[in-house]
Structure formats: C-alpha cells, structure tokens
Amino acid sequence: MMRRMMLAAAMLLGLGMAADALAQARVVRWAASGDPNTLDPHSQNVGTVSMVLRQIYDPLIARNQRLGLEPGLALSWTQVEPNRWRFVLRQGVKFHEGEDFSAEDVVFSITRALAPTSNFGIFVDTIERAEAVDRFTVDIVTKTVDPILPNKLASIFMVSKGWSERHNATRPQNTRQREEMHTVRNTNGTGAFRMTAREPDVRTVLSRNPDWWGWREAGNVGNVTEIQFRPIASDATRVAALLSGEVDFVLDPPIQDLNRLRNAPNTRVVEGPEVRTLFIAMDTFRDELLYSDVRGRNPLRDLRVRQALYHAIDIAAIQRTIMRGQSVPTGTLFPEQVQGFVREEDVRLPFDAARARALLAEAGYPKGFEITLDCSNNRYVNDEQICQAIAAMWARVGVRTRLNSMPIAPFFAKIQRDDTSIFMLGWGVPTLDGLYSFQSLLATRNGAQGDGIWNHGRYSNPQMDALVQRMKTQQGAERQAAMREALRLYREDVPHIPLHHQVVPWAMRSNIQMPHMANNEPQFRWAVVN
Amino acid sequence: MRAFFQSDLWWSFTRSPVTVASAIVAFICIAGAVLAPVLAPHNPFDLASLQLMDAFKPPVWGSEGDATYPLGTDDQGRDMLSAIMYGARVSLLVGFCAVIFSTTLGVALGLLAGYLGGKVDAVLMRIADIQLTFPSILVALLVDGVVRAALPRETHDQIALFVVIFAIGISNWPQFARTVRGSTLVERNKEYVQAARVIGLPSLKIMAQHVLPNVMSPVLVIATLNLGFAILAEATLSFLGVGVPPTQPSLGTLIRIGNDFLFSGEWWITIFPGVALIIMVLSVNLLGDWLRDALNPKLR
Numbered sequence: 001m002m003r004r005m006m007l008a009a010a011m012l013l014g015l016g017m018a019a020d021a022l023a024q025a026r027v028v029r030w031a032a033s034g035d036p037n038t039l040d041p042h043s044q045n046v047g048t049v050s051m052v053l054r055q056i057y058d059p060l061i062a063r064n065q066r067l068g069l070e071p072g073l074a075l076s077w078t079q080v081e082p083n084r085w086r087f088v089l090r091q092g093v094k095f096h097e098g099e100d101f102s103a104e105d106v107v108f109s110i111t112r113a114l115a116p117t118s119n120f121g122i123f124v125d126t127i128e129r130a131e132a133v134d135r136f137t138v139d140i141v142t143k144t145v146d147p148i149l150p151n152k153l154a155s156i157f158m159v160s161k162g163w164s165e166r167h168n169a170t171r172p173q174n175t176r177q178r179e180e181m182h183t184v185r186n187t188n189g190t191g192a193f194r195m196t197a198r199e200p201d202v203r204t205v206l207s208r209n210p211d212w213w214g215w216r217e218a219g220n221v222g223n224v225t226e227i228q229f230r231p232i233a234s235d236a237t238r239v240a241a242l243l244s245g246e247v248d249f250v251l252d253p254p255i256q257d258l259n260r261l262r263n264a265p266n267t268r269v270v271e272g273p274e275v276r277t278l279f280i281a282m283d284t285f286r287d288e289l290l291y292s293d294v295r296g297r298n299p300l301r302d303l304r305v306r307q308a309l310y311h312a313i314d315i316a317a318i319q320r321t322i323m324r325g326q327s328v329p330t331g332t333l334f335p336e337q338v339q340g341f342v343r344e345e346d347v348r349l350p351f352d353a354a355r356a357r358a359l360l361a362e363a364g365y366p367k368g369f370e371i372t373l374d375c376s377n378n379r380y381v382n383d384e385q386i387c388q389a390i391a392a393m394w395a396r397v398g399v400r401t402r403l404n405s406m407p408i409a410p411f412f413a414k415i416q417r418d419d420t421s422i423f424m425l426g427w428g429v430p431t432l433d434g435l436y437s438f439q440s441l442l443a444t445r446n447g448a449q450g451d452g453i454w455n456h457g458r459y460s461n462p463q464m465d466a467l468v469q470r471m472k473t474q475q476g477a478e479r480q481a482a483m484r485e486a487l488r489l490y491r492e493d494v495p496h497i498p499l500h501h502q503v504v505p506w507a508m509r510s511n512i513q514m515p516h517m518a519n520n521e522p523q524f525r526w527a528v529v530n
Numbered sequence: 531m532r533a534f535f536q537s538d539l540w541w542s543f544t545r546s547p548v549t550v551a552s553a554i555v556a557f558i559c560i561a562g563a564v565l566a567p568v569l570a571p572h573n574p575f576d577l578a579s580l581q582l583m584d585a586f587k588p589p590v591w592g593s594e595g596d597a598t599y600p601l602g603t604d605d606q607g608r609d610m611l612s613a614i615m616y617g618a619r620v621s622l623l624v625g626f627c628a629v630i631f632s633t634t635l636g637v638a639l640g641l642l643a644g645y646l647g648g649k650v651d652a653v654l655m656r657i658a659d660i661q662l663t664f665p666s667i668l669v670a671l672l673v674d675g676v677v678r679a680a681l682p683r684e685t686h687d688q689i690a691l692f693v694v695i696f697a698i699g700i701s702n703w704p705q706f707a708r709t710v711r712g713s714t715l716v717e718r719n720k721e722y723v724q725a726a727r728v729i730g731l732p733s734l735k736i737m738a739q740h741v742l743p744n745v746m747s748p749v750l751v752i753a754t755l756n757l758g759f760a761i762l763a764e765a766t767l768s769f770l771g772v773g774v775p776p777t778q779p780s781l782g783t784l785i786r787i788g789n790d791f792l793f794s795g796e797w798w799i800t801i802f803p804g805v806a807l808i809i810m811v812l813s814v815n816l817l818g819d820w821l822r823d824a825l826n827p828k829l830r
Contacts, residue, residue, distance in 0.1 A: 239793055256794035314582065321585040322605065388606050395577035410683075 026529040027226045032251040035231035040183040041157040042172040045119040051521040057157035057189035065515040089136040096194040099160045103132035108161035115171040123152040125450040151431040192525040204229040253507040272516035274504040276428040279496040283421045285458030291372035306494040308359035310349045312397040327500035335501040340434025340483035356397040368398025374423035375405040443468045459495035542824045552816035563618035570612035602798040620780035625761040631699030636706020644714025658704035669701035713745035754818035758811040
C-alpha cells in the first residue's frame with residue numbers, strides 16, 4: 001500500500017514537472033538544406049557553418065539586427081596608435097564548460113585564426129599579433145593601418161585557450177584533408193546557446209545558456225529555450241515539414257513555394273535582401289580558352305566579347321520567371337548595405353541582343369564560338385536554373401554554351417584550381433565593407449594575404465591594384481573616392497557580368513517573431529516564441 | 531504475309547478490342563518518339579530557340595495558355611509536348627536496348643545451362659538464384675553506382691546511356707535464363723535433338739539451330755512484358771537522379787524536374803510526362819499479356 005502511494009506521488013510529481021517544463025519550453029525546430037561540415041570555429045568560412053556557430057560563440061565585436069557593430073565580448077575598442085587597437089573586455093563571462101573568459105583567450109583565438117589551416121585569413125590579414133595588456137585589456141597590432149579591423153573582427157569567434165589546449169585543438173582543423181579533431185564535433189563558446197547533442201547530417205540540439213551576458217541587455221526579450229536544427233536537403237520535403245508542423249523555421253524555402261507558404265495558415269514568410277551578389281566571372285588571363293572551340297586566342301580577353309555576353313543577358317526575364325521577383329538586378333559589385341556602394345555606378349549594360357551580335361562580329365566572331373559555363377547547383381537560390389537560362393540567352397546571340405553544373409564541393413575545387421573559363425559565383429560580404437570584395441575578387445593574385453584569393457578569372461589591372469592598396473590604408477573621403485573609382489573601373493573593364501543581389505525569404509510558423517538578418521544568419525537570441 | 535493474317539495469332543488479336551486499342555496506342559507512342567525531330571512543334575534541345583519569358587505557361591486550355599505550347603512550358607520555357615516526345619525517345623531507346631541485352635544474355639546462358647547440364651547448369655542457376663533474391667531496381671542502382679564511382683565525371687556523362695542500358699539489362703537476365711533452361715531441358719531429350727547428336731553435329735550448332743527456335747515463344751512473351759519494366763526502371767533511375775544525364779532528359783528526368791514545382795501549382799510540368807509514361811507502359815504491358823495468352827496452348 002505504502003509502495004503504491006509512493007508510486008502515485010512520484011507520478012504526480014513527474015507529471016507536474018513535465019507540465020511545468022511544457023509551459024516554459026520554447027523550442028524552435030529549425031530546418032535548412034545543408035548541415036555544417038565542421039564545428040571548428042576557424043576552419044570553414046562558409047555560411048552553413050557560421051549560421052550554427054553564431055548561436056554558440058561570440059566574437060569580440062557583435063553585429064546588431066541591422067548588421068551595425070555593437071559590443072560583443074569587447075565593451076569598447078579604440079585605435080590608440082595607427083597600428084594598434086585596444087579592446088576592453090567584458091568581465092565575468094564564462095565559457096559553456098565553466099572556464100573564465102579573459103585576455104589570454106582573445107590572444108589565443110586571434111593567433112588560432114592566423115594559423116595556416118585557418119580559413120579566416122581574410123579577416124585577420126593585417127594583424128601582426130595580439131597582446132594581453134592586463135586580464136581584461138587586449139591590444140591588436142597591425143602590420144599596416146587597417147581602418148576596418150572592427151568589421152573584420154566581427155567574424156572571428158572567441159574560443160577558450162585552456163579548453164583548446166586540453167583537447168589538442170590549438171590550431172584549426174584542416175578540412176581539405178578531412179582531419180578529425182575535438183573541435184569538429186564539440187563546441188565550447190560563450191554564446192547564448194550551448195550545444196547539447198550533435199549528430200552530423202541528422203540533428204544538432206542547442207539549449208539556452210542562462211548565464212549568457214546578453215540576456216540581461218536592455219530590450220532583449222528573446223525567450224527561446226532550445227533549438228533543434230535538422231538538415232533537410234529536398235526542397236519539397238522541407239516545405240512539407242513546415243506545412244505539417246514538423247519544423248518551425250525554414251531558412252531557405254524554395255521560392256516557387258513562397259506563395260503557397262504565405263497563404264498557408266499559421267505560416268509566415270519574412271523577406272529581406274541578402275548581402276550577396278551573383279555574377280559571372282570570365283577568364284581574362286589565358287592565351288587560349290579552356291573548354292572552347294576557339295584555338296590560339298582567348299575571346300574573353302577582348303572587352304567587346306565580354307560586353308557582348310553582358311548585353312545578351314535578359315536580367316528582367318530571369319528576375320521575373322526564375323527568381324519570381326525575389327532578386328534585385330544589379331550592375332555593380334555589391335549591394336547598398338556595403339560600405340563603399342555608389343548608386344550612380346549601379347547601372348547595367350542594357351539587354352540588347354542585336355548589339356551583342358554586332359559586338360561579337362566586330363571582335364572577329366561573327367559566327368560566335370563555343371564555351372563551357374561552370375555553375376554550382378546547390379549553393380545559391382536557383383543557381384542551376386539561372387545558368388541554364390543564361391546558356392540559352394548566349395546561344396541566341398551565337399555563343400554556343402555548354403553548361404557544366406555541379407554540387408558545391410567539386411565546383412569550388414574546380415574553380416579554385418583555375419580550371420574554368422567562365423563561371424557563376426555568389427559573393428557575400430561579411431565585413432560589410434567593399435574592400436573585402438575588391439581585394440578577394442579583383443586584385444591581382446600576389447601571394448599576399450587575401451589579395452585575389454577568389455580572383456579565378458585572374459583579372460589584372462594595375463590601376464585596380466593601386467586602388468585596392470589605397471582602400472587598405474586610407475580613411476574617410478579619400479577611401480570613399482578610391483572605392484568610387486574602383487567601381488567605375490569595374491563597370492568599364494567588365495571583368496564580371498553582375499547579375500543580381502539575392503533576396504532571402506525565411507519561412508516560419510506564425511508564433512515565432514524574429515528579425516530578418518541580411519547576412520542570412522538567423523539569430524535565435526532575438527527570437528520570441530509565443 | 532498472307533500466312534500471318536491467317537494465323538491463330540492474328541485471329542486472337544482481332545478478337546480482342548483491348549489489344550487492338552493498346553497496339554494502336556503503343557504504335558502512336560513509338561511513332562511519336564521515333565519521329566520526334568519531324569513531328570515535335572519545337573526542339574527543346576536547341577538552346578537558341580528557348581524564350582525564358584515563356585516559362586511556366588499553363589496548358590492551352592488554362593487561362594494564360596498559349597496555342598504554341600499545347601501542354602504548357604517548363605521553368606526554362608521549353609514546350610512540354612516536345613520535351614515529352616524527345617524524352618520518350620530516350621526512354622524507349624533505353625528500354626529496347628536493355629531488353630535486347632538481357633534477352634541475349636539470358637537466352638544464351640539458359641541454353642547453355644539447360645543443354646549442358648551438370649556443373650555449368652548448377653553454377654549458372656545458383657548465380658541466377660542469388661540475383662533473383664535482389665530486387666532488380668537495386669541491382670541496377672548498384673551497377674550504376676559502381677560505374678559512377680569508378681569513372682571520372684566527364685567520361686561517365688558520355689557513356690551514361692550505355693551504363694543505364696547495361697544496368698537495367700543485367701538486372702533482368704535471370705528470368706530469361708530460367709525460362710529458356712526449363713524449355714531446353716524438355717527439348718534436349720526429344721528425338722530430333724538426339725538425331726542431331728547421333729549424326730555428330732557440334733553442341734553449339736544443335737543449341738543454336740535446333741533447340742533455340744523451339745524455346746523462343748515464351749521468350750517473346752517475357753521480352754514484351756520486360757519492355758514495360760525496363761522503361762519503368764529507367765524512369766525510376768532517372769527520377770532518383772542516377773539515370774541518363776540531364777542534357778538528354780528522359781521521361782523520368784522530366785518527372786523529377788517537374789516534381790520541384792508540384793507544390794507551387796505548376797502541375798503540368800510533372801503530370802504530363804507521368805501520364806505519358808503510364809500510357810506507354812500500360813499499352814506495352816497489355817500487348818504482352820495478350821501475347822502470353824495467345825501463345826499459351828492451355829488457354830486455347
């Protein structure tokens with residue numbers, strides 16, 4: 001009898017606790033097409049990785065809902081000397097596994113991001129070293145004057161020195177060699193959520209870190225207690241999961257289903273521009289084009305041919321049919337959220353097939369030529385369909401285009417070997433500063449940190465290189481003038497054919513309120529679930 | 531020719547309206563596919579003729595339908611009717627070649643096993659038994675996967691059609707082999723075979739010239755029924771994205787592409803290729819059924 005009563009009491013207690021937990025649990029089940037291929041904080045500068053890590057780790061300088069800079073783990077930062085920045089750190093912060101956060105963790109994290117296996121070199125390229133001044137003050141010494149260092153540091157996550165040393169992870173994982181180390185599957189950040197379960201390609205569970213400093217900030221009403229992240233590769237399945245209530249938030253709903261999602265009960269679509277621009281880059285370096293029928297010369301070195309390909313593209317048709325209005329056609333390198341944008345330079349060469357044919361004839365290709373367009377098929381919104389449409393548009397002016405579309409892994413490997421004559425790329429600007437684009441995409445590759453590392457058409461113009469050097473060191477109006485000049489040169493030289501800025505819709509159940517982020521990285525710390 | 535029209539086969543054919551109807555439908559399908567370059571209103575593979583602004587046009591009876599595109603257009607402005615005709619061409623090509631491949635292989639191995647008997651028979655039939663325990667679509671997937679992993683991408687794309695034909699063909703030979711072996715076992719002990727043996731003809735000659743013609747009628751039935759299966763298998767492989775390359779889309783590829791738009795209301799991109807596939811396979815299978823009944827002495 002006694003036993004039975006105790007059992008009943010235990011059950012009641014259990015029930016009560018479960019009901020209590022239900023009342024408080026604010027779980028968001030989040031689906032996206034891809035799963036992070038590592039959890040190492042400095043190993044892959046890829047959106048799929050950082051969108052998850054950003055829930056777990058904090059940078060020194062954070063970004064607010066409009067992507068402006070705001071204090072993260074650093075409370076303030078000043079340029080004490082031209083080459084020396086001083087950061088005053090937040091006190092009383094703890095890592096998820098209990099270590100105290102201090103200056104030596106900052107020095108360690110910066111040094112880790114500088115290691116050869118790091119994929120974040122572009123963000124720390126000007127840094128010579130970091131020094132701990134006292135327990136909560138750090139100096140970062142740069143090789144040259146770097147006016148946009150704070151923008152770059154917003155992409156570098158802070159890790160614990162002690163934890164990394166204990167687990168043999170003092171340098172980033174080498175992803176190219178598929179290296180296996182502790183940081184690939186484990187995390188230890190200071191952020192709003194801590195990882196409690198991780199099954200690669202199946203699910204990742206993050207629980208609220210009640211000790212996170214940001215919960216106490218004024219105006220933060222975020223109440224999410226748990227995030228369950230699940231990759232669902234198939235477009236149709238992802239949408240069906242949201243409609244059936246199996247998931248609450250879909251980062252990348254296919255755009256052909258947006259209308260259906262908007263009209264569905266209990267579902268909301270939030271749209272916003274993304275800081276990512278799609279363009280076609282051309283090989284302007286080789287003397288003979290690869291994968292083409294032109295022998296002995298490279299038609300793409302001729303400005304008229306590049307202009308002809310540009311004139312042949314009917315961007316309005318792509319926007320209307322393939323993107324269903326979810327794109328912002330552009331004639332420039334980056335969107336207006338990026339520092340350095342000049343509206344007058346955002347002008348496209350008009351769609352004009354007759355002009356394209358005339359330019360080709362003038363350049364000596366009245367019958368056109370053959371070319372192979374390399375394209376990813378699972379990275380950008382409808383990337384393969386865009387390439388198919390462009391291939392058809394070029395075919396109509398006589399440039400017979402073969403389409404070679406691949407998943408991102410072989411695609412990136414191929415273009416990074418420069419094994420391409422023309423390819424489509426989508427370029428996001430995490431620093432929100434134009435230098436990042438000019439330096440990576442248009443500077444001549446010279447072996448130095450960051451210069452031309454994504455310039456796989458090997459465009460090279462000494463004028464552009466000089467402008468990039470000016471942007472690196474100058475400030476204020478002079479720097480803006482260099483940007484303006486570089487954008488004008490970009491329009492004149494046509495090293496790329498710009499297509500459009502992406503618009504990224506997020507779909508969620510209507511009981512979730514969260515700000516749309518232009519870097520396409522949801523911040524669940526600001527999400528409110530009713 | 532006259533003999534054919536007076537045969538039992540022709541008689542039973544004319545007596546069955548369903549068979550006549552399905553023969554006509556099958557003929558239309560095959561003619562439409564073979565003559566696609568002549569009959570199709572557009573050439574879906576001529577990139578220069580595609581108009582992106584015509585993408586997602588509904589069928590002609592829809593509110594925004596366009597008489598130029600009777601069954602509507604897909605996401606790139608390709609005419610669905612033409613795409614289906616060209617796609618059926620690929621499907622039929624793969625189907626016929628795969629059946630010819632598995633028939634040849636199966637009949638040859640079945641004859642050998644049945645006629646020679648002993649160890650050859652035991653080994654061949656055990657292999658067939660083992661393969662019969664796998665679903666044939668799994669065997670086809672396996673073959674395709676191995677070839678895909680073994681060859682570089684460019685080479686694979688060039689020979690993808692042959693790989694699919696081989697994969698489907700190889701997954702189907704045991705049926706033929708078992709049937710032929712059974713009939714051969716019966717024929718082997720008949721007097722005409724023994725007579726041939728007595729006058730000293732070589733075994734191969736006896737098999738090919740004397741036994742083979744007498745075991746062929748069930749093979750014809752299986753081959754016809756298998757054509758439907760092979761077309762479906764190809765569509766399944768292409769739907770899973772491992773079949774023919776997207777540069778020469780078959781019906782299965784068209785269904786897969788259209789599947790992405792099913793939720794968004796552009797149903798015609800996937801439904802019409804699907805209907806075409808059903809009609810084609812159904813008519814071929816009905817013909818096969820009739821052939822089986824007509825050649826079965828017990829049902830006469």
